[in-house]
Amino acid sequence: MTDTLRIAVIGAGYWGPNLARNFRASPHWELAAVCDLDLDRAGRLAGPGSGVRVTSSVEALLADDTLDAVAIATPAATHHDIACAALAAGKHVLVEKPLADTSGRGEAMARAAAENSLVLMTDHTYCYTPAVLKIRELIEEGALGDILFIDSVRINLGLIQPDVDVFWDLAPHDLSIIDFVLPGGLRPLSVSAQGADPLGAGKACVGYLTLPLQHGAIAHVHVNWLSPTKIRTMIIGGTKRTLVWDDLNPQQRVSVYDRGVDLQTQSLDGVERRAAAISYRLGDTWSPALSEREALDSMVAEFATSIRERRAPRTDAGSGLRVLEVLEAASRSLAQGAVVTYPIAPHATELHAQLAGELA
Amino acid sequence: MTDTLRIAVIGAGYWGPNLARNFRASPHWELAAVCDLDLDRAGRLAGPGSGVRVTSSVEALLADDTLDAVAIATPAATHHDIACAALAAGKHVLVEKPLADTSGRGEAMARAAAENSLVLMTDHTYCYTPAVLKIRELIEEGALGDILFIDSVRINLGLIQPDVDVFWDLAPHDLSIIDFVLPGGLRPLSVSAQGADPLGAGKACVGYLTLPLQHGAIAHVHVNWLSPTKIRTMIIGGTKRTLVWDDLNPQQRVSVYDRGVDLQTQSLDGVERRAAAISYRLGDTWSPALSEREALDSMVAEFATSIRERRAPRTDAGSGLRVLEVLEAASRSLAQGAVVTYPIAPHATELHAQLAGELA
Amino acid sequence: MTDTLRIAVIGAGYWGPNLARNFRASPHWELAAVCDLDLDRAGRLAGPGSGVRVTSSVEALLADDTLDAVAIATPAATHHDIACAALAAGKHVLVEKPLADTSGRGEAMARAAAENSLVLMTDHTYCYTPAVLKIRELIEEGALGDILFIDSVRINLGLIQPDVDVFWDLAPHDLSIIDFVLPGGLRPLSVSAQGADPLGAGKACVGYLTLPLQHGAIAHVHVNWLSPTKIRTMIIGGTKRTLVWDDLNPQQRVSVYDRGVDLQTQSLDGVERRAAAISYRLGDTWSPALSEREALDSMVAEFATSIRERRAPRTDAGSGLRVLEVLEAASRSLAQGAVVTYPIAPHATELHAQLAGELA
Amino acid sequence: MTDTLRIAVIGAGYWGPNLARNFRASPHWELAAVCDLDLDRAGRLAGPGSGVRVTSSVEALLADDTLDAVAIATPAATHHDIACAALAAGKHVLVEKPLADTSGRGEAMARAAAENSLVLMTDHTYCYTPAVLKIRELIEEGALGDILFIDSVRINLGLIQPDVDVFWDLAPHDLSIIDFVLPGGLRPLSVSAQGADPLGAGKACVGYLTLPLQHGAIAHVHVNWLSPTKIRTMIIGGTKRTLVWDDLNPQQRVSVYDRGVDLQTQSLDGVERRAAAISYRLGDTWSPALSEREALDSMVAEFATSIRERRAPRTDAGSGLRVLEVLEAASRSLAQGAVVTYPIAPHATELHAQLAGELA
Structure with a gap:
């Protein structure tokens, strides 16, 4: 060095x-x-x-x-x-x-x-956790296939911030991670946010973010300051495999499921039809060992x-900008x-x- | 009799x-x-x-x-x-x-x-499970206080139905339950649905439903046919307590958390302000015994x-109608x-x- | 046929x-x-x-x-x-x-x-569940290496049987499974049982069974009628990998951990010493898909x-006899x-x- | 002060x-x-x-x-x-x-x-964790009734210590806790230990400790250096309620189950018989809030x-001595x-x- x-x-x-x-x-x-x-x-x-x-x-x-x-x-x-x-x-x-x-x-x-x-x-910072680095690597090498959906939940009993709502407080984590692991970064076709302020705090304390992606895929983020239970889970569904990241399970943070739905395209009467032949895969689950590096x-x-x-x-x-733009x-x-x-x-x-x- | x-x-x-x-x-x-x-x-x-x-x-x-x-x-x-x-x-x-x-x-x-x-x-049928009957009873007697938010997740690797999308297949369960436990039934102010068909099945296989309720409350439903893990969870946040129903945990299906955020309204300079005084409760958790009746x-x-x-x-x-109308x-x-x-x-x-x- | x-x-x-x-x-x-x-x-x-x-x-x-x-x-x-x-x-x-x-x-x-x-x-019957059939297969093909220890827990709030104690009521399951998956069947070097009857029911309601096996290995069974939580777990440690069977986790019944301790034998001063060189493996976890056959x-x-x-x-x-003899x-x-x-x-x-x- | x-x-x-x-x-x-x-x-x-x-x-x-x-x-x-x-x-x-x-x-x-x-x-140190302090308090005030059994499991992939076996390395935690929460301290009627050294490390790496207590009660400790999964659980069964302490579940470390078996003593033919009338309680579960003090x-x-x-x-x-004597x-x-x-x-x-x- x-x-x-x-x-x-x-x-x-x-x-x-x-x-x-x-x-x-x-x-x-x-x-x-x-x-x-x-x-x-x-x-x-x-x-x-x-x-x-x-x-x-x-x-x-x-x-x-x-x-x-x-x-x-x-x-x-x-x-x-x-x-x-x-x-x-x-x-x-x-x-x-x-x-x-x-x-x-x-x-x-x-x-x-x-x-x-x-x-x-x-x-x-979250992008450099061993779990997220591994997820990026798995997606990059094609282990999941094409990404179909990403569902991210980050809820907890949280401090109601004086200056920002729950989207600006918590969603940067989810968005920066999604940006990090998606091959082309986070580039949604549109952004739809739904929030609620049921306590009258003057800002959203419960929030849902829907981000349609290319090729019919979708990302969704649930952030919440009012949940008594803490959940930090991201499910990333792909054409080949689906990955579940449970950040609160130190014994098995990342699980890769070789289960899924296969649709075959068939040409019926000259029309392309995909739903005609469906098969389900029920394969093994695999959980990669993660390093302990901070x-x-x-x-x-x-x-x-x-x-x-x-x-x-x-x-x-660029990643910082993409997150800002979505927020x-x-x-x-x-x-x-x-x-x-x-x-x-x-x-x-x-x-x-x-x-x-x-x-x- | x-x-x-x-x-x-x-x-x-x-x-x-x-x-x-x-x-x-x-x-x-x-x-x-x-x-x-x-x-x-x-x-x-x-x-x-x-x-x-x-x-x-x-x-x-x-x-x-x-x-x-x-x-x-x-x-x-x-x-x-x-x-x-x-x-x-x-x-x-x-x-x-x-x-x-x-x-x-x-x-x-x-x-x-x-x-x-x-x-x-x-x-x-779901409304007559011991868990849902107990939830209705708890809300009715005021144990949760006013309802602030309801978050329902029902995801699994599911059969892609030939005739209906994932909303019509799965969400009737969530909607009928929400209708059953909410004192006035399910009467959202508006309905917003986001879906995705990333496999090209010809219908939504991943769906999110947002239902703003009165007094700033919100209900949200996530239904999904493509998840390799099965989740059936409903979180019902109230001003007094928050309830979590995990239907796949037979040992503790319903948990009531005496935790939450309290906002006090204060009159500052003649203006009503609520966020001024926040306090957090970190109380006990309680899980009621449920009957085993079918x-x-x-x-x-x-x-x-x-x-x-x-x-x-x-x-x-009426409950059947309200569910139909939301769908x-x-x-x-x-x-x-x-x-x-x-x-x-x-x-x-x-x-x-x-x-x-x-x-x- | x-x-x-x-x-x-x-x-x-x-x-x-x-x-x-x-x-x-x-x-x-x-x-x-x-x-x-x-x-x-x-x-x-x-x-x-x-x-x-x-x-x-x-x-x-x-x-x-x-x-x-x-x-x-x-x-x-x-x-x-x-x-x-x-x-x-x-x-x-x-x-x-x-x-x-x-x-x-x-x-x-x-x-x-x-x-x-x-x-x-x-x-x-338990031996014919997909989980136990898979465990037997994995051990047979050497996936776990030599068996080092088996720890089986089967506890629940159970009926106090009028005619038999908790060993005769519950342990036949554990013993028949251990007999089924161990290559040579269950042949302990000795049998040591500890029981307790703290309610004065006239028979053991809590029981522990220790079964030293050949080559320093050990099997242990905990059966209990008085536990309010239900646990049905068997851990099978091997020289290569360790398997955990959690029968109450339908989403991941069998997990195989590629983690363990490796001891190398070294000859020091003419004396064989094994503890000299220890290394720890922290590998992946793998959960095989199981059939759904009854x-x-x-x-x-x-x-x-x-x-x-x-x-x-x-x-x-013979398997019936070996279980009887241990009981x-x-x-x-x-x-x-x-x-x-x-x-x-x-x-x-x-x-x-x-x-x-x-x-x- | x-x-x-x-x-x-x-x-x-x-x-x-x-x-x-x-x-x-x-x-x-x-x-x-x-x-x-x-x-x-x-x-x-x-x-x-x-x-x-x-x-x-x-x-x-x-x-x-x-x-x-x-x-x-x-x-x-x-x-x-x-x-x-x-x-x-x-x-x-x-x-x-x-x-x-x-x-x-x-x-x-x-x-x-x-x-x-x-x-x-x-x-x-363990005795001063909020969980153990709460357990002691609950037992002291009679919330569990008389203690019937204590089952403690402390297993993990652990370092094989050069100087002590798994009993001396890990069991002091369990024993000091049991000593701390039992009203009269840990005073077993006898001590029975079973260990195994399946790797040939020169000392027990898997250990079981059985401690009959007064009035037919029993304590049992399982310590293990070779388990790929980490478990730290103590179940304390009482005549009134049973407590489960799962130290690795930060969201619900202590659970108190109002479930159990009731035996009534009856005098039949001049002979005292207890098993005659058994009833099962299936009550609520309760999880006390714990302080976060170190x-x-x-x-x-x-x-x-x-x-x-x-x-x-x-x-x-005295507590230090009682732990030493059992070891x-x-x-x-x-x-x-x-x-x-x-x-x-x-x-x-x-x-x-x-x-x-x-x-x-």
């Missing part, structure tokens, strides 16, 4: 310490600085006598030429300005999810990264490797009580392609 | 034998006749030397003055004609679900029953008792890709009230 | 009807007669107008030359006399478990069968096939508060070999 | 850091010193610039008059000498389990503590409170292949009583 990369963590609140801990422990990285408006908090995170620089000034931080990259763990509304400043200063950037507070600003960040040939990565450790390694290989990281700005469409659907045709911003998709190209 | 009532079962196919077996075993009933176009099949169901009359003619059957009631287990398209003939002949009628093939015909049947002061009951046995007893007491049965024609609205929503405002037929609700009154 | 075999069921009480139903439905068999001291009960089981002979006399029954076999479902104390009479009359015999009330009588039955070159089969249907088919092929059935008299040893261990060295009757094992040989 | 107590942690290896962290965070305690032969390790645990004293000399440590107590987290063989020195120096003592390497030395420690009127506490935090609080109130702590030296009896039973009558050291029980008295 070549020399370690030097990183600063900006934001020492809830998520920053997790990032700092993993950068510190990673052989790829040297934690060089911690930046927070609250200097005390930054100092505690840096650690007494650790030699890690402590500052409350982003400007001063970015003036440090020995820094290779920054990790931004500040409120979403500040992501755009800090990230653009860091990119202008020639730093690679990791941003805590969501990428930005609006897709428009997220796009500007992506464009700035592409123009400077720098890595802009979204910290979709997700954040894999994530910071991917950040380093993408910088070194001058390639887009697995969860690049924005969901909010619009919720407000209008209607289905929102997607992509809302057709240029976004083109932009994605363009950005991916420029980095390469 | 007074004398037993005499019943004929019409239709000796899939469901008829279950009905016949339960009428035979019930102290309330005497199985008097079996009617089927296929006389052999009817004969086998009646049993050799049993004394149970066998006939292929509905007309001849209905001419029998000693018959008190008939149970119709024929295809849905034939329910209307047979039921109306039976009602005209003065017989009480039990109809296998769905009540009819269209809500218009269902209404005609309900009107005929009301005009003749006869009982017309829908065989929503659902069909309770159902045929309810049919007899409603006849004797000259009252509407618990699953009357029809779902089909329309699916076809239009839009939310369908409910009630589609405003007179239906009035009709329900009127019919309930007339019988009494 | 050659002609069907003609069978009579003796005993129309609890188990007889199950046998009769399966013989009736089997293409291998013709149900020729039902025999019970209670002629009415026998008649109801035979069915009116069925042509099946009804009798209360075993003697008269056995005089029927057209009968090929009898199935005995009478109380255990009567098994010996009826079976011996049937064997003397040249009939093949199936006996409900336990084979007899004592191992001595069981041996006499086995000897009589061998001398007459007739099949004597024990109805260890166990009793497979069992009656095996009875017919063993008769036709003139071979010992899979659950022959008797357990009772002795319980009474003495000591470990009982096994085999109690050394000649039994020789007898098994001899009997197996004579039939062939 | 009065002033905080000053504690030193002796041993900075595996368990010491957990103790130090909890003493540091407790309002009852001030972490005053860390002692380890490896000064560097002690220094790291104390923390740079923390003001916590670091030393490698127990003698020097004990000379510190400002110290109120020491916590010993060194190898078991050293517990006796360190604890006796500390007690002689007038310090209260907490000892990591097991109390000592032999019950003889444990007794000597207990006697020394009693003679000096100092608290000697065993760190049976066990070690409760444990260090109990240590402080027992010192202040001059009373025996909940897990005193020693188990080893003896294993070696002799026999049941070991308990108590092995009758004076021990008397000693317990005496010690408890002296402290008070």
